[in-house]
Amino acid sequence: MTRQYELVERVLSYQPNADEALLNRAYVYAMKAHGNQKRASGAPYFSHPLEVAAILAEMRLDDATIATALLHDTIEDTDTTRGEIDALFGREIGTLVDGLTKIKKLDLVTKKAEQAENFRKLLLAISSDIRVLLVKLADRLHNMRTLEHVKPAKRKIIAEETMDIYAPLAGRMGMQWLREELEDHAFAWLNPEAHSAVVERLKILRERNQGLIDEIEIALTTKLEEADVASIVAGREKKPYAIWSKMERKQISLEQLSDIYAFRIVVPQVEDCYRALSVVHTTWHAVPGRFKDYISNPKQNDYQSIHTTIVGPRHQRVELQIRTERMHSVAEYGVAAHALYKDANGSHAPKGVVPSQDSNAYRWLRHLVGMLLDGDNPEEFLEHTKLELFQDQVFCFTPKGRLIALPRGANPIDFAYAVHTDIGNTCVGAKINGRPMPLVTELRNGDEVEIVCSKAQLPPSAWQSIAVTGKARSAIRRATRDAVRAQYGKLGREILVRAFQRREKTFSEESIALALGRLSQKTAEDVMAAVGRGELASADVVRAVFPEETPVEPPKRRRKVKRTEEGWFGLGKVMGLKFRWPGSSERPRQDGPSGIPIRGLRGDLPVSFADGGAVPGDRIVGILTPGQGITIYPIHAEALKAFDEEPERWIDVTWDIGEDNPQRFPAKIAVTALNEPGSLAQVAAVIGEADGNIDNIKMTNRVPDYTEILIDLEVWDLKHLNDILAGLRAKDVVSSAARASG
Ligand code: MN
Numbered sequence: 001m002t003r004q005y006e007l008v009e010r011v012l013s014y015q016p017n018a019d020e021a022l023l024n025r026a027y028v029y030a031m032k033a034h035g036n037q038k039r040a041s042g043a044p045y046f047s048h049p050l051e052v053a054a055i056l057a058e059m060r061l062d063d064a065t066i067a068t069a070l071l072h073d074t075i076e077d078t079d080t081t082r083g084e085i086d087a088l089f090g091r092e093i094g095t096l097v098d099g100l101t102k103i104k105k106l107d108l109v110t111k112k113a114e115q116a117e118n119f120r121k122l123l124l125a126i127s128s129d130i131r132v133l134l135v136k137l138a139d140r141l142h143n144m145r146t147l148e149h150v151k152p153a154k155r156k157i158i159a160e161e162t163m164d165i166y167a168p169l170a171g172r173m174g175m176q177w178l179r180e181e182l183e184d185h186a187f188a189w190l191n192p193e194a195h196s197a198v199v200e201r202l203k204i205l206r207e208r209n210q211g212l213i214d215e216i217e218i219a220l221t222t223k224l225e226e227a228d229v230a231s232i233v234a235g236r237e238k239k240p241y242a243i244w245s246k247m248e249r250k251q252i253s254l255e256q257l258s259d260i261y262a263f264r265i266v267v268p269q270v271e272d273c274y275r276a277l278s279v280v281h282t283t284w285h286a287v288p289g290r291f292k293d294y295i296s297n298p299k300q301n302d303y304q305s306i307h308t309t310i311v312g313p314r315h316q317r318v319e320l321q322i323r324t325e326r327m328h329s330v331a332e333y334g335v336a337a338h339a340l341y342k343d344a345n346g347s348h349a350p351k352g353v354v355p356s357q358d359s360n361a362y363r364w365l366r367h368l369v370g371m372l373l374d375g376d377n378p379e380e381f382l383e384h385t386k387l388e389l390f391q392d393q394v395f396c397f398t399p400k401g402r403l404i405a406l407p408r409g410a411n412p413i414d415f416a417y418a419v420h421t422d423i424g425n426t427c428v429g430a431k432i433n434g435r436p437m438p439l440v441t442e443l444r445n446g447d448e449v450e451i452v453c454s455k456a457q458l459p460p461s462a463w464q465s466i467a468v469t470g471k472a473r474s475a476i477r478r479a480t481r482d483a484v485r486a487q488y489g490k491l492g493r494e495i496l497v498r499a500f501q502r503r504e505k506t507f508s509e510e511s512i513a514l515a516l517g518r519l520s521q522k523t524a525e526d527v528m529a530a531v532g533r534g535e536l537a538s539a540d541v542v543r544a545v546f547p548e549e550t551p552v553e554p555p556k557r558r559r560k561v562k563r564t565e566e567g568w569f570g571l572g573k574v575m576g577l578k579f580r581w582p583g584s585s586e587r588p589r590q591d592g593p594s595g596i597p598i599r600g601l602r603g604d605l606p607v608s609f610a611d612g613g614a615v616p617g618d619r620i621v622g623i624l625t626p627g628q629g630i631t632i633y634p635i636h637a638e639a640l641k642a643f644d645e646e647p648e649r650w651i652d653v654t655w656d657i658g659e660d661n662p663q664r665f666p667a668k669i670a671v672t673a674l675n676e677p678g679s680l681a682q683v684a685a686v687i688g689e690a691d692g693n694i695d696n697i698k699m700t701n702r703v704p705d706y707t708e709i710l711i712d713l714e715v716w717d718l719k720h721l722n723d724i725l726a727g728l729r730a731k732d733v734v735s736s737a738a739r740a741s742g
Contacts, residue, residue, distance in 0.1 A: 001047050002054040010057045011066055018063040026067035026089065033078040041149035048142060049073055055138040059175075059333055065131045068096040072135055075101040099132035100139070102446055133169070137178060140166045144185035159189040174302055177332050180239045187241040198240040205260060206237070212314060213237075213261060219313050220263065220280070227279045232266045262319045266328050270295060273322045277306055280320060284310040287317060295327070303331055396447045404449075410468045412439050413459075416451045417472035424472060425479045426453040440466055458483045489525050491629070492532030495651075499538035505546065515544040534626030534649075612637060612740060613666030617718020622651035664693060664714035667721050670740040671709045671728055675701065679733040683709060686727045692720070710740060 004027050011018045030049050037045035053069035067089060074080040075097060082101075086094035144162055147155055163186040171179040188195045213235040220233045238260050247253070265276050273295060280286075290309035298304045305323040312318035323331065396404050396415060404418050412432070417424030429452035430439055436452075443449065461480040467473045493507075500507040512524040519541065521527045530536035607622070610633045614620050622630040623643050630651060633640050643649055673679040680699070687694055693714035700708045715721045721739070728737035 002050055007050070007053055007057060007066070010054075011063055014060045015062055022063055022067055022089065023070075026070040026093075029088065030070045030074055033074045033080050035078075037077065039146070039149065040151075041146060045073075045077075048146075051142045052135065052138045055141055056135065059134070059138070061131070061134060064093055064096065065135060067093055068100070068131065069135050069138060071097050072100045072139060073104070076104045096129060096132055096135070099129065100135055103132070103136055133173070137166060137170050137173075137175070137182075141178060141182060144182060147185060147189060155189055159186040162186040163190060174330060175333055176303075180242060183241040184239045187244065191244075194244055195240055198244050202237065202240065202243070202260065209314075209316070212316065215314070216261070216263060216312050216316075216318055220265065223279050223283050224265070224276055227275065229272055229276050229279060230268055231272070231276060233263060234266070235261055235263045238262055261316075262321065264328070265320060265322045266325055267322070268324065270324055273306055273324060276322050277308065280308065280310060280322075284312060286310055290319075295323075303327075305331065394443050394445050394447075396443050396445075396449050399448060399450045406443065407468055410443055411441055411466065412437070412443065412449055412451065413463055413467050414469040414472045415443060415449045417467070417469065417475050419451065421475050423451050423453060424475055425459055426455060427451050427459070428454040439463075485529055488529045488532030488629070490528075490532070492528035492530065492536075495531050495538050495624075496528065496541055499542050503542055503546070505542070511545050512541065515541070518544040518547070533629070534624050607632065609666050610634075610637060610639060612639075612668045613712070615665040615667050615715055615718050615721050617721075624649045624651055664716060666695070667713045667715055668740045669711050669713060669721075669725065669728075670736075670738055671711060671734055672703075672706050672736045673709060673731075674733045674735070675705050675707045676733065679707070680709065682731055682733055683711075683728060686731060687711070687713065687724055690720070690724045690727055691716075692724050706735065 004024065007027070008018075008020055008023050011023060012020065027050075031046045034045040034049070039045050039048055049070050049072055052072065053066050056065055056069050071080075071085060071089070071093065075082060075085065082094055082098050085097050140162060143158065147158060150158065162182050167179050167182040167186065170182060217233050217235050221231070224231045224233070243260055265280075267273055267276055287309040290307070292307040295304050295306055304327040305321045307319070307321055309317055309319050394406050394408055394410060396406065398404065398419060402419070404415055406414055406418060412430035413424065413427065415430070416427040427439070430437055430441070431450040431452065432441060432443070432447050434448070434450075459476045459479050461476065463476045464473050464480075467476060496512075497507045509524040512519075512527050516522065516524070516527070519527055519536070521530065521536075527536065527541060531538055531541060607630045610631050612634065614632050614634045619635040620632050621635055621640065622632055623640070624630055671683055673683055680697075684694065684697075695712040695714060697712075698710040700710070702708055713721070713724070715724065725737045725739070728734050
């Protein structure tokens with residue numbers, strides 16, 4: 001285990017102005033915070049953040065990054081809070097540690113390979129500072145180095161995630177050694193047979209080619225020295241995963257595998273690269289088609305080198321990379337390397353790898369982020385060369401770990417529709433990160449969203465204005481339209497059943513279907529919906545089905561029909577209303593038409609209240625209006641007189657209020673009060689204390705000294721309303737208070 005002073009000295013060796021006290025403080029704080037916690041291996045937990053810090057010190061990162069590494073698991077795994085980190089180490093480190101905490105929350109979610117790209121975007125969106133990603137990669141590297149202590153099931157998830165997400169991320173950030181090591185650890189756990197086969201083969205080749213690496217190194221060095229090119233030559237065996245993926249790519253077997261050695265020639269200056277190249281090519285044969293000049297054409301992740309393959313001293317194919325020291329550093333350390341070099345302006349990036357806004361290095365950073373985004377698509381890459389890349393997107397998860405990308409500002413309704421239209425249509429609530437939250441809550445990156453569904457639910461049309469995504473909006477519109485149509489259909493069906501009964505006929509959809517031509521309708525559903533909307537008279541439908549029969553005399557105005565409980569059957573619950581149809585002597589039929597399932601639709605119901613409102617306790621009646629459905633009036637309403645001559649439109653309804661589902665209903669009252677300061681406040685206070693809701697208030701001065709106040713209320717029932725009126729009348733400022741009809 002790295003010791004405290006070793007770590008601090010290592011940082012000071014490459015960053016002489018590093019804050020030594022900060023590093024010591026972070027070391028001691030993290031050690032205490034993790035206390036007796038143990039890793040899966042049984043080692044003290046603190047050994048983990050310490051090793052992560054050591055990896056980053058090897059990469060020569062700044063003091064803030066090293067301190068962040070030491071603290072990276074404290075918020076998530078100990079009692080430490082963000083506030084404490086801010087207070088003790090400053091906001092910069094607080095923000096970095098917070099970024100790592102957010103990423104860690106995503107660790108145990110499974111990520112499918114096809115979502116890897118989205119997940120990398122999420123990582124970038126969360127990591128506003130590139131140092132967060134660097135610490136995360138070092139964290140993952142140490143976890144992969146110690147993966148054998150983790151339970152097999154979890155081990156597989158972590159290895160897959162490393163292969164799909166983190167190794168490519170390291171590659172795109174230009175850190176080849178990190179990418180290779182991550183890939184190799186993951187490969188060993190994900191495909192142990194292939195891994196050991198490659199390792200075995202390497203062992204055989206190593207024995208057969210004993211001394212070959214040394215031999216080639218010496219030959220290359222000698223030739224370069226003769227030509228007066230200063231160089232460091234280093235040979236290495238390729239990593240098992242790199243060999244394996246090459247075999248897969250080129251469809252070759254292990255037996256055919258020969259070029260497992262790679263050599264690197266590192267020289268001081270760019271022109272030395274080309275001099276070294278000419279030495280190599282004039283000494284040995286170059287393999288055709290293997291020469292690539294990434295110095296004049298760098299890769300998108302800033303990688304530069306000359307690649308070539310020669311037929312070496314023992315007729316062995318040898319891969320060569322020729323590069324300068326700086327190029328080598330960029331290739332190995334990628335983003336981290338840029339901290340070590342002065343940019344073109346000659347100014348040194350002041351802190352680690354996050355340079356000030358206007359330096360070249362900042363431009364380079366933007367370039368990097370763009371490149372991380374779309375490594376393979378140059379056009380999109382150009383579009384995205386902004387750091388604010390993901391400001392317009394949020395990435396959230398389903399409880400099963402599916403990643404859902406949404407536009408910024410999206411809420412759980414959008415999320416539900418993005419998962420599946422059926423989920424959206426039946427959504428009644430949402431839990432965000434395990435807590436029930438309102439459906440209008442704006443989602444944030446990394447939120448886990450669980451949608452609560454109910455079969456009986458239909459999306460309220462008001463959601464159309466709440467939803468942000470077009471997909472959700474159009475699905476809500478469609479569902480609302482279908483539901484309204486279904487409601488009209490059911491309403492029409494009830495009206496027709498009654499109309500047939502009055503003529504002592506049995507209603508059936510089949511008989512309607514036979515009369516479609518005479519009704520100029522396409523389907524029986526269309527007929528029922530048209531009747532429900534009031535566009536087609538039920539008598540016309542009966543006539544069309546039984547053209548030979550003379551119509552029975554139209555029924556008396558239903559208002560005068562004696563209301564008995566027998567002989568009425570329910571049409572169902574509609575906003576606490578049960579529709580009952582008078583005139584039949586039949587008992588309610590068990591197999592009769594079921595209720596209209598329109599709970600929750602509110603504004604789109606074919607049922608609405610007349611202007612004066614109606615409350616439970618009032619005797620009420622419904623009036624069917626073409627295109628508008630049923631309007632509910634209290635039986636005493638003046639407005640009903642207008643429908644006296646249209647008995648076909650009268651529909652009887654009764655209240656059906658369940659105790660388990662209390663609802664408020666609209667009522668309008670008129671209060672005459674003294675025109676003096678405070679009288680309105682007294683009126684409002686009476687209503688409020690009695691648990692009434694005021695929807696709207698309108699004031700007029702008809703008489704001097706008095707104000708007439710028209711109030712739209714919401715109350716539980718008639719008794720509640722009467723209590724409020726009595727309370728108002730008891731006030732000295734109130735001269736009268738009464739129901740007002742619309
Ligand atoms: Mn960790």
